[in-house]
Amino acid sequence: MSPLQYLTEEWRSEAERRLKAELTPERMNHITSSMSNVYLDCPDGTAKYLLFRFADGVLTEFALGTGEPPEAEFLITGSYDVFAQISRAELGAQKALMTGKLKLKGNMIKALKLAAIADRLNKVLAGIPAAY
Protein backbone atom coordinates (compact mmCIF):
# COMPACT_ATOMS: atom_id res chain seq x y z
CA MET A 1 0.00 0.00 0.00
CA SER A 2 1.16 3.55 -0.61
CA PRO A 3 2.27 5.54 2.43
CA LEU A 4 -0.42 7.35 4.37
CA GLN A 5 0.20 10.79 5.78
CA TYR A 6 0.94 10.34 9.50
CA LEU A 7 -1.80 11.58 11.85
CA THR A 8 -4.45 12.10 9.20
CA GLU A 9 -7.93 10.55 9.18
CA GLU A 10 -6.74 8.00 6.58
CA TRP A 11 -3.83 6.99 8.77
CA ARG A 12 -6.07 6.81 11.88
CA SER A 13 -8.58 4.64 10.06
CA GLU A 14 -5.90 2.20 8.92
CA ALA A 15 -4.37 2.20 12.41
CA GLU A 16 -7.74 1.37 13.97
CA ARG A 17 -8.29 -1.47 11.54
CA ARG A 18 -4.87 -2.94 12.29
CA LEU A 19 -5.11 -2.49 16.05
CA LYS A 20 -8.46 -4.31 16.12
CA ALA A 21 -7.20 -7.08 13.85
CA GLU A 22 -3.80 -7.66 15.45
CA LEU A 23 -4.34 -6.97 19.15
CA THR A 24 -6.77 -9.47 20.57
CA PRO A 25 -8.16 -8.94 24.07
CA GLU A 26 -5.78 -11.71 25.20
CA ARG A 27 -2.78 -9.87 23.70
CA MET A 28 -4.03 -6.76 25.49
CA ASN A 29 -4.31 -8.67 28.78
CA HIS A 30 -8.00 -7.67 28.93
CA ILE A 31 -7.01 -4.24 30.17
CA THR A 32 -9.50 -1.48 30.82
CA SER A 33 -7.64 1.78 30.48
CA SER A 34 -7.20 4.86 28.33
CA MET A 35 -4.26 6.83 27.02
CA SER A 36 -3.94 10.13 25.19
CA ASN A 37 -0.82 10.82 23.15
CA VAL A 38 -0.29 14.54 22.71
CA TYR A 39 1.81 15.49 19.68
CA LEU A 40 3.38 18.93 20.07
CA ASP A 41 4.87 20.94 17.22
CA CYS A 42 3.09 19.13 14.40
CA PRO A 43 4.20 20.19 10.88
CA ASP A 44 1.04 22.32 10.51
CA GLY A 45 1.91 24.15 13.74
CA THR A 46 -0.89 22.60 15.82
CA ALA A 47 -0.91 20.17 18.72
CA LYS A 48 -2.75 16.94 17.97
CA TYR A 49 -3.91 14.09 20.19
CA LEU A 50 -4.55 10.44 19.65
CA LEU A 51 -6.85 8.82 22.19
CA PHE A 52 -6.87 5.07 22.85
CA ARG A 53 -9.60 3.65 25.05
CA PHE A 54 -9.74 -0.06 25.89
CA ALA A 55 -12.43 -1.99 27.75
CA ASP A 56 -11.58 -5.56 28.73
CA GLY A 57 -8.84 -5.55 26.10
CA VAL A 58 -11.10 -4.33 23.28
CA LEU A 59 -10.35 -1.03 21.55
CA THR A 60 -13.57 0.93 22.07
CA GLU A 61 -12.41 4.39 21.07
CA PHE A 62 -9.54 5.59 18.87
CA ALA A 63 -9.84 9.28 18.19
CA LEU A 64 -7.63 11.82 16.48
CA GLY A 65 -8.12 15.52 17.15
CA THR A 66 -6.49 18.88 17.74
CA GLY A 67 -6.24 20.99 20.87
CA GLU A 68 -7.01 19.78 24.40
CA PRO A 69 -7.04 15.98 24.62
CA PRO A 70 -10.01 14.21 26.22
CA GLU A 71 -9.63 12.94 29.80
CA ALA A 72 -7.65 9.70 29.94
CA GLU A 73 -5.96 7.57 32.57
CA PHE A 74 -2.56 8.25 31.03
CA LEU A 75 -1.37 11.31 29.19
CA ILE A 76 1.84 11.01 27.15
CA THR A 77 3.23 14.25 25.78
CA GLY A 78 6.07 14.72 23.32
CA SER A 79 7.05 16.37 20.09
CA TYR A 80 5.68 15.18 16.75
CA ASP A 81 9.22 14.22 15.74
CA VAL A 82 9.71 11.94 18.75
CA PHE A 83 6.38 10.16 18.20
CA ALA A 84 7.25 9.82 14.52
CA GLN A 85 10.56 8.19 15.47
CA ILE A 86 8.67 5.75 17.69
CA SER A 87 6.18 5.00 14.92
CA ARG A 88 9.05 4.33 12.53
CA ALA A 89 10.51 1.96 15.17
CA GLU A 90 13.66 4.10 15.33
CA LEU A 91 13.17 4.80 19.04
CA GLY A 92 11.59 2.69 21.78
CA ALA A 93 8.83 4.32 23.80
CA GLN A 94 10.48 3.23 27.03
CA LYS A 95 13.79 4.76 26.02
CA ALA A 96 11.98 7.96 25.01
CA LEU A 97 10.50 8.12 28.51
CA MET A 98 13.81 7.24 30.18
CA THR A 99 15.56 10.04 28.34
CA GLY A 100 12.84 12.62 28.97
CA LYS A 101 11.80 12.89 25.33
CA LEU A 102 8.30 11.84 26.34
CA LYS A 103 6.47 12.85 29.51
CA LEU A 104 4.00 10.56 31.21
CA LYS A 105 1.19 11.72 33.46
CA GLY A 106 -0.58 8.96 35.36
CA ASN A 107 0.00 6.29 38.01
CA MET A 108 3.51 4.90 37.53
CA ILE A 109 2.74 1.60 39.28
CA LYS A 110 -0.02 0.84 36.78
CA ALA A 111 2.06 2.22 33.90
CA LEU A 112 4.80 -0.32 34.68
CA LYS A 113 2.34 -3.13 34.11
CA LEU A 114 1.21 -1.58 30.85
CA ALA A 115 4.68 -0.96 29.41
CA ALA A 116 4.78 -4.19 27.42
CA ILE A 117 1.24 -3.58 26.12
CA ALA A 118 2.21 -0.09 24.95
CA ASP A 119 5.15 -1.63 23.10
CA ARG A 120 2.78 -4.04 21.33
CA LEU A 121 0.55 -1.16 20.37
CA ASN A 122 3.44 0.88 19.01
CA LYS A 123 4.67 -2.12 17.04
CA VAL A 124 1.33 -2.30 15.22
CA LEU A 125 1.43 1.41 14.43
CA ALA A 126 5.02 1.06 13.21
CA GLY A 127 3.80 -1.42 10.60
CA ILE A 128 1.72 1.20 8.79
CA PRO A 129 3.50 2.65 5.76
CA ALA A 130 3.46 6.36 6.52
CA ALA A 131 4.79 9.67 5.33
CA TYR A 132 5.88 12.12 8.01
Place this chain on the structure above:
Amino acid sequence: MRPLDPASPYFVDFPGRVRALQGEMARAGIDVYLGSRLRTLSWTLDVFCPWRSFVVVPAEGPPAAFTFVIDAARVADETWIPEDRVFGFAPMGGQDQIELIAEFIKDLLKGRKGRVGIESGMSNYLPEGNLTHYEFERFRDALAGNVLVNAHDLVDRLSLVKDPGTIARFREASRIVDVGHAAVFDALRDGGWKGLTETEIAGLAALAMRREGSEWEWSFTGGNEIASGYRTGFTGGACTPASRRKLEAGEPLMVDIHAMFRLGLGDHSHNYLIAPATGRQAWHARNFTDIVALTLETYRAGISPSELAERMIGFAESRGFADDMVPGFEHGIGMMGDEWRIGMNDGPFPYWTNPDHRYRKGELLICAMQYACPEEAIGFRYENPIVILDDGCEPLSKFPLGVEVIS
Protein backbone atom coordinates in the same frame (compact mmCIF):
# COMPACT_ATOMS: atom_id res chain seq x y z
CA MET B 1 44.79 3.80 63.43
CA ARG B 2 44.91 0.65 61.28
CA PRO B 3 48.06 0.58 59.14
CA LEU B 4 47.56 -0.34 55.50
CA ASP B 5 49.11 -3.64 54.43
CA PRO B 6 50.19 -3.64 50.76
CA ALA B 7 50.65 -7.42 50.94
CA SER B 8 46.99 -8.01 51.74
CA PRO B 9 44.70 -9.04 48.87
CA TYR B 10 42.28 -6.45 50.26
CA PHE B 11 44.80 -3.62 50.16
CA VAL B 12 43.49 -0.39 48.75
CA ASP B 13 45.86 2.50 48.19
CA PHE B 14 43.92 5.08 50.19
CA PRO B 15 46.78 7.62 50.27
CA GLY B 16 46.92 7.26 46.48
CA ARG B 17 43.16 7.88 46.27
CA VAL B 18 43.53 11.04 48.31
CA ARG B 19 46.41 12.24 46.12
CA ALA B 20 44.31 11.56 43.02
CA LEU B 21 41.47 13.58 44.52
CA GLN B 22 43.88 16.39 45.35
CA GLY B 23 45.03 16.36 41.73
CA GLU B 24 41.43 16.68 40.56
CA MET B 25 40.86 19.46 43.11
CA ALA B 26 43.84 21.39 41.75
CA ARG B 27 42.53 21.05 38.20
CA ALA B 28 39.08 22.25 39.31
CA GLY B 29 40.51 25.14 41.33
CA ILE B 30 39.28 23.77 44.63
CA ASP B 31 41.36 24.46 47.74
CA VAL B 32 39.57 22.23 50.22
CA TYR B 33 37.10 19.40 49.71
CA LEU B 34 34.39 18.91 52.32
CA GLY B 35 32.90 15.44 51.83
CA SER B 36 29.72 14.45 53.60
CA ARG B 37 28.38 11.53 51.60
CA LEU B 38 28.69 8.07 53.09
CA ARG B 39 30.28 6.86 49.85
CA THR B 40 32.98 9.54 50.07
CA LEU B 41 33.70 8.73 53.70
CA SER B 42 34.11 5.02 52.93
CA TRP B 43 36.15 5.71 49.80
CA THR B 44 38.61 8.04 51.53
CA LEU B 45 38.74 6.83 55.14
CA ASP B 46 38.23 3.03 54.88
CA VAL B 47 35.93 3.02 57.87
CA PHE B 48 32.17 2.68 58.30
CA CYS B 49 30.72 5.99 59.52
CA PRO B 50 27.12 5.36 60.62
CA TRP B 51 26.72 8.77 62.30
CA ARG B 52 26.77 12.12 60.55
CA SER B 53 30.37 12.53 59.50
CA PHE B 54 32.56 14.67 57.26
CA VAL B 55 35.93 14.33 55.63
CA VAL B 56 38.02 17.39 54.91
CA VAL B 57 40.61 16.91 52.17
CA PRO B 58 43.23 19.68 52.02
CA ALA B 59 45.15 20.63 48.89
CA GLU B 60 47.95 18.36 50.10
CA GLY B 61 48.60 16.02 53.01
CA PRO B 62 46.28 13.58 54.75
CA PRO B 63 42.54 14.18 55.12
CA ALA B 64 40.79 14.79 58.41
CA ALA B 65 37.69 13.00 59.65
CA PHE B 66 34.93 14.52 61.75
CA THR B 67 32.22 12.44 63.34
CA PHE B 68 29.82 12.44 66.30
CA VAL B 69 31.97 12.29 69.42
CA ILE B 70 30.43 9.04 70.67
CA ASP B 71 31.94 7.20 67.69
CA ALA B 72 35.13 9.19 67.11
CA ALA B 73 37.48 6.91 69.07
CA ARG B 74 36.22 3.84 67.22
CA VAL B 75 36.61 5.59 63.85
CA ALA B 76 40.16 6.65 64.86
CA ASP B 77 40.91 3.03 65.77
CA GLU B 78 39.76 1.64 62.42
CA THR B 79 40.74 4.22 59.82
CA TRP B 80 44.15 4.41 58.15
CA ILE B 81 44.59 8.15 58.82
CA PRO B 82 46.55 9.27 61.91
CA GLU B 83 44.62 9.49 65.18
CA ASP B 84 45.27 13.22 65.46
CA ARG B 85 43.36 13.74 62.20
CA VAL B 86 40.13 12.28 63.63
CA PHE B 87 37.87 14.71 65.48
CA GLY B 88 34.68 14.22 67.44
CA PHE B 89 32.07 16.96 67.40
CA ALA B 90 29.72 17.67 70.26
CA PRO B 91 27.24 20.35 71.37
CA MET B 92 29.81 22.46 73.21
CA GLY B 93 31.36 25.86 72.58
CA GLY B 94 33.63 25.64 69.55
CA GLN B 95 32.97 21.92 69.19
CA ASP B 96 29.76 21.74 67.16
CA GLN B 97 30.28 20.33 63.70
CA ILE B 98 29.88 23.61 61.84
CA GLU B 99 32.28 25.67 63.94
CA LEU B 100 34.81 22.87 64.39
CA ILE B 101 35.02 22.09 60.69
CA ALA B 102 34.83 25.73 59.54
CA GLU B 103 37.74 26.67 61.82
CA PHE B 104 39.72 23.68 60.56
CA ILE B 105 39.13 24.76 56.96
CA LYS B 106 40.06 28.37 57.71
CA ASP B 107 43.33 27.18 59.25
CA LEU B 108 44.06 25.18 56.07
CA LEU B 109 43.46 28.28 53.97
CA LYS B 110 45.79 30.32 56.23
CA GLY B 111 43.63 33.39 56.26
CA ARG B 112 43.12 33.70 52.52
CA LYS B 113 39.79 33.16 50.81
CA GLY B 114 39.34 30.03 48.80
CA ARG B 115 37.02 27.67 47.00
CA VAL B 116 35.56 24.87 49.10
CA GLY B 117 34.15 21.82 47.34
CA ILE B 118 31.01 20.42 48.90
CA GLU B 119 28.65 17.56 48.09
CA SER B 120 25.11 18.49 47.12
CA GLY B 121 22.43 16.73 45.12
CA MET B 122 19.70 14.17 45.60
CA SER B 123 19.43 10.41 45.72
CA ASN B 124 17.02 7.50 45.99
CA TYR B 125 19.34 6.19 48.66
CA LEU B 126 18.22 7.72 51.94
CA PRO B 127 21.60 7.70 53.75
CA GLU B 128 23.41 9.30 50.79
CA GLY B 129 24.65 12.14 52.97
CA ASN B 130 24.52 15.21 50.75
CA LEU B 131 24.92 18.45 52.64
CA THR B 132 21.51 19.53 53.92
CA HIS B 133 20.16 22.97 53.15
CA TYR B 134 20.64 23.96 56.77
CA GLU B 135 24.22 22.67 56.88
CA PHE B 136 25.01 24.50 53.64
CA GLU B 137 23.71 27.81 55.00
CA ARG B 138 25.61 27.38 58.25
CA PHE B 139 28.88 26.51 56.52
CA ARG B 140 28.39 29.36 54.06
CA ASP B 141 27.98 31.79 56.98
CA ALA B 142 30.86 30.32 58.97
CA LEU B 143 33.13 30.42 55.91
CA ALA B 144 32.05 33.89 54.79
CA GLY B 145 34.20 35.18 51.94
CA ASN B 146 34.94 31.68 50.65
CA VAL B 147 33.05 30.16 47.73
CA LEU B 148 31.25 26.85 48.23
CA VAL B 149 30.98 24.85 45.01
CA ASN B 150 29.36 21.50 44.34
CA ALA B 151 32.22 19.12 43.58
CA HIS B 152 30.99 15.53 44.11
CA ASP B 153 31.78 14.74 40.46
CA LEU B 154 35.46 14.61 41.43
CA VAL B 155 34.95 11.66 43.76
CA ASP B 156 32.36 10.05 41.46
CA ARG B 157 34.78 10.05 38.53
CA LEU B 158 37.66 8.62 40.55
CA SER B 159 35.56 5.89 42.18
CA LEU B 160 33.87 4.65 38.99
CA VAL B 161 36.39 1.98 37.98
CA LYS B 162 37.27 -0.30 40.88
CA ASP B 163 40.77 -1.30 41.94
CA PRO B 164 41.76 -4.95 42.59
CA GLY B 165 41.60 -4.55 46.40
CA THR B 166 38.05 -3.23 46.28
CA ILE B 167 36.98 -6.04 43.94
CA ALA B 168 38.65 -8.58 46.25
CA ARG B 169 36.60 -7.23 49.15
CA PHE B 170 33.40 -7.55 47.10
CA ARG B 171 34.42 -11.05 46.08
CA GLU B 172 34.87 -12.05 49.72
CA ALA B 173 31.54 -10.46 50.70
CA SER B 174 29.92 -12.47 47.89
CA ARG B 175 31.54 -15.69 49.11
CA ILE B 176 30.04 -14.96 52.52
CA VAL B 177 26.61 -14.38 50.96
CA ASP B 178 26.89 -17.76 49.24
CA VAL B 179 27.45 -19.37 52.64
CA GLY B 180 24.30 -17.60 53.83
CA HIS B 181 22.34 -18.99 50.88
CA ALA B 182 23.63 -22.50 51.58
CA ALA B 183 22.46 -22.15 55.20
CA VAL B 184 19.01 -21.02 54.06
CA PHE B 185 18.77 -23.94 51.62
CA ASP B 186 19.76 -26.39 54.38
CA ALA B 187 17.15 -24.93 56.69
CA LEU B 188 14.36 -25.05 54.11
CA ARG B 189 14.81 -28.52 52.63
CA ASP B 190 13.21 -31.77 53.78
CA GLY B 191 10.25 -30.00 55.31
CA GLY B 192 12.39 -27.57 57.29
CA TRP B 193 10.47 -24.67 55.75
CA LYS B 194 7.29 -25.62 57.65
CA GLY B 195 6.49 -23.01 60.28
CA LEU B 196 9.37 -20.70 59.26
CA THR B 197 8.67 -16.99 58.86
CA GLU B 198 10.38 -14.50 56.55
CA THR B 199 12.07 -12.83 59.54
CA GLU B 200 13.46 -16.16 60.74
CA ILE B 201 14.97 -16.84 57.31
CA ALA B 202 16.54 -13.37 57.37
CA GLY B 203 17.99 -14.14 60.80
CA LEU B 204 19.40 -17.55 60.05
CA ALA B 205 21.07 -16.20 56.91
CA ALA B 206 22.51 -13.38 59.00
CA LEU B 207 23.89 -15.80 61.59
CA ALA B 208 25.57 -17.94 58.94
CA MET B 209 27.10 -14.88 57.26
CA ARG B 210 28.26 -13.32 60.53
CA ARG B 211 29.97 -16.60 61.41
CA GLU B 212 31.91 -16.16 58.16
CA GLY B 213 32.91 -12.63 59.13
CA SER B 214 30.22 -10.42 57.68
CA GLU B 215 30.05 -7.15 59.55
CA TRP B 216 26.36 -6.52 58.94
CA GLU B 217 23.51 -7.01 56.51
CA TRP B 218 24.30 -3.56 55.16
CA SER B 219 21.24 -2.85 53.02
CA PHE B 220 19.05 0.01 54.19
CA THR B 221 16.09 -2.03 52.94
CA GLY B 222 15.81 -3.82 56.29
CA GLY B 223 18.97 -5.93 56.02
CA ASN B 224 18.12 -9.27 54.44
CA GLU B 225 15.05 -9.00 52.22
CA ILE B 226 12.78 -12.03 52.26
CA ALA B 227 9.43 -12.30 50.49
CA SER B 228 7.01 -15.19 50.24
CA GLY B 229 3.75 -15.75 48.39
CA TYR B 230 2.11 -12.69 46.90
CA ARG B 231 4.87 -10.45 48.35
CA THR B 232 7.28 -11.79 45.71
CA GLY B 233 5.19 -10.27 42.93
CA PHE B 234 4.60 -6.63 43.79
CA THR B 235 4.26 -4.59 40.60
CA GLY B 236 7.65 -3.14 39.75
CA GLY B 237 8.69 -4.20 43.24
CA ALA B 238 12.28 -4.69 44.26
CA CYS B 239 12.19 -3.96 47.98
CA THR B 240 10.91 -6.49 50.46
CA PRO B 241 12.03 -6.09 54.08
CA ALA B 242 11.25 -9.42 55.78
CA SER B 243 7.81 -9.67 57.36
CA ARG B 244 6.38 -12.06 59.96
CA ARG B 245 4.58 -13.96 57.19
CA LYS B 246 4.85 -17.76 57.43
CA LEU B 247 5.91 -19.83 54.43
CA GLU B 248 3.10 -21.78 52.81
CA ALA B 249 3.04 -24.81 50.52
CA GLY B 250 2.58 -23.97 46.84
CA GLU B 251 4.07 -20.48 47.15
CA PRO B 252 7.21 -18.80 45.82
CA LEU B 253 9.98 -17.62 48.14
CA MET B 254 12.55 -14.92 47.40
CA VAL B 255 15.75 -14.75 49.48
CA ASP B 256 17.80 -11.57 48.94
CA ILE B 257 20.66 -11.39 51.43
CA HIS B 258 23.49 -8.95 52.11
CA ALA B 259 26.92 -9.18 53.71
CA MET B 260 29.66 -6.61 54.21
CA PHE B 261 33.39 -7.30 54.29
CA ARG B 262 35.67 -4.31 54.83
CA LEU B 263 33.12 -1.99 53.18
CA GLY B 264 32.83 -4.37 50.21
CA LEU B 265 29.24 -5.44 49.69
CA GLY B 266 27.67 -8.81 48.95
CA ASP B 267 24.15 -8.80 47.52
CA HIS B 268 22.65 -11.90 45.99
CA SER B 269 19.10 -13.14 45.57
CA HIS B 270 18.00 -16.73 45.18
CA ASN B 271 14.49 -18.02 44.63
CA TYR B 272 12.45 -21.09 45.53
CA LEU B 273 9.07 -22.65 44.95
CA ILE B 274 7.64 -24.43 47.97
CA ALA B 275 6.13 -27.71 46.73
CA PRO B 276 3.80 -28.54 45.17
CA ALA B 277 4.77 -26.31 42.24
CA THR B 278 2.33 -26.00 39.37
CA GLY B 279 3.31 -26.19 35.72
CA ARG B 280 2.50 -22.51 35.41
CA GLN B 281 4.85 -21.64 38.28
CA ALA B 282 7.57 -23.73 36.62
CA TRP B 283 6.98 -21.78 33.38
CA HIS B 284 7.48 -18.50 35.21
CA ALA B 285 10.62 -19.89 36.88
CA ARG B 286 12.07 -21.00 33.57
CA ASN B 287 11.42 -17.60 32.01
CA PHE B 288 13.22 -15.98 34.91
CA THR B 289 16.31 -18.19 34.92
CA ASP B 290 16.60 -17.96 31.12
CA ILE B 291 16.51 -14.17 31.07
CA VAL B 292 18.99 -13.94 33.95
CA ALA B 293 21.40 -16.26 32.12
CA LEU B 294 21.04 -14.22 28.92
CA THR B 295 21.53 -10.93 30.78
CA LEU B 296 24.74 -12.21 32.38
CA GLU B 297 25.98 -13.30 28.94
CA THR B 298 25.20 -9.86 27.52
CA TYR B 299 26.88 -7.56 30.03
CA ARG B 300 30.26 -6.33 28.78
CA ALA B 301 32.27 -3.17 28.32
CA GLY B 302 30.73 -0.84 25.76
CA ILE B 303 27.08 -1.74 26.28
CA SER B 304 24.68 0.75 27.90
CA PRO B 305 21.78 0.18 30.34
CA SER B 306 19.20 1.13 27.72
CA GLU B 307 20.69 -1.14 25.05
CA LEU B 308 20.75 -4.04 27.45
CA ALA B 309 17.15 -3.35 28.57
CA GLU B 310 15.91 -3.22 24.97
CA ARG B 311 17.54 -6.54 24.14
CA MET B 312 16.23 -8.26 27.25
CA ILE B 313 12.69 -6.91 26.92
CA GLY B 314 12.77 -8.04 23.27
CA PHE B 315 13.72 -11.54 24.48
CA ALA B 316 10.93 -11.46 27.08
CA GLU B 317 8.43 -10.37 24.43
CA SER B 318 9.53 -13.18 22.12
CA ARG B 319 8.93 -15.66 24.92
CA GLY B 320 5.61 -14.14 26.01
CA PHE B 321 6.54 -12.81 29.43
CA ALA B 322 7.36 -9.15 28.79
CA ASP B 323 4.33 -8.22 30.92
CA ASP B 324 6.07 -9.77 33.92
CA MET B 325 9.51 -8.21 33.52
CA VAL B 326 10.39 -4.98 35.29
CA PRO B 327 12.31 -3.03 32.61
CA GLY B 328 15.46 -2.34 34.65
CA PHE B 329 18.45 -4.63 34.90
CA GLU B 330 21.01 -3.06 37.24
CA HIS B 331 21.84 -0.65 39.99
CA GLY B 332 25.09 0.95 40.96
CA ILE B 333 27.36 -0.21 43.76
CA GLY B 334 30.60 0.79 45.39
CA MET B 335 32.08 0.79 48.87
CA MET B 336 29.48 1.15 51.65
CA GLY B 337 27.24 4.14 50.97
CA ASP B 338 27.58 3.99 47.18
CA GLU B 339 24.37 2.42 45.98
CA TRP B 340 21.93 2.98 43.19
CA ARG B 341 23.09 5.46 40.57
CA ILE B 342 25.50 4.14 37.90
CA GLY B 343 28.26 6.24 36.43
CA MET B 344 28.44 10.01 36.43
CA ASN B 345 25.65 12.50 36.97
CA ASP B 346 25.33 13.11 33.25
CA GLY B 347 21.97 11.64 32.28
CA PRO B 348 18.74 13.30 31.17
CA PHE B 349 17.39 13.20 34.73
CA PRO B 350 19.80 14.65 37.30
CA TYR B 351 21.09 12.15 39.87
CA TRP B 352 19.61 9.13 38.07
CA THR B 353 21.52 6.60 36.04
CA ASN B 354 22.25 7.80 32.53
CA PRO B 355 20.55 5.16 30.33
CA ASP B 356 23.23 5.78 27.70
CA HIS B 357 26.16 5.30 30.08
CA ARG B 358 28.78 3.11 28.42
CA TYR B 359 30.15 0.51 30.81
CA ARG B 360 33.92 0.35 31.10
CA LYS B 361 36.15 -2.52 32.10
CA GLY B 362 36.54 -2.61 35.88
CA GLU B 363 33.19 -1.04 36.70
CA LEU B 364 31.20 -2.87 39.33
CA LEU B 365 27.43 -2.95 39.40
CA ILE B 366 24.62 -5.06 40.72
CA CYS B 367 22.92 -7.04 37.98
CA ALA B 368 19.42 -6.57 39.40
CA MET B 369 16.31 -8.03 37.81
CA GLN B 370 12.77 -8.37 39.00
CA TYR B 371 10.16 -10.69 37.56
CA ALA B 372 6.74 -9.79 38.92
CA CYS B 373 3.33 -11.22 38.13
CA PRO B 374 0.98 -9.88 40.81
CA GLU B 375 -2.08 -11.43 39.15
CA GLU B 376 -0.65 -14.87 39.89
CA ALA B 377 1.01 -13.92 43.20
CA ILE B 378 4.44 -14.88 41.92
CA GLY B 379 7.75 -13.12 41.40
CA PHE B 380 11.49 -13.69 41.44
CA ARG B 381 14.48 -11.43 41.98
CA TYR B 382 18.06 -11.69 40.83
CA GLU B 383 20.85 -9.61 42.26
CA ASN B 384 24.55 -10.24 41.98
CA PRO B 385 27.56 -7.90 41.96
CA ILE B 386 29.28 -8.20 38.58
CA VAL B 387 32.61 -6.87 37.38
CA ILE B 388 32.51 -5.55 33.82
CA LEU B 389 35.14 -7.11 31.56
CA ASP B 390 36.10 -6.41 27.95
CA ASP B 391 34.25 -9.44 26.66
CA GLY B 392 31.74 -10.24 29.38
CA CYS B 393 31.31 -9.94 33.11
CA GLU B 394 32.34 -11.77 36.26
CA PRO B 395 29.43 -12.54 38.60
CA LEU B 396 30.93 -12.44 42.10
CA SER B 397 28.36 -14.62 43.83
CA LYS B 398 28.80 -18.19 42.65
CA PHE B 399 25.62 -19.67 44.13
CA PRO B 400 24.11 -21.68 41.25
CA LEU B 401 21.38 -19.94 39.31
CA GLY B 402 18.08 -21.78 39.61
CA VAL B 403 14.65 -21.88 41.20
CA GLU B 404 14.60 -24.96 43.45
CA VAL B 405 11.37 -26.69 44.31
CA ILE B 406 11.54 -27.33 48.04
CA SER B 407 9.51 -30.16 49.46
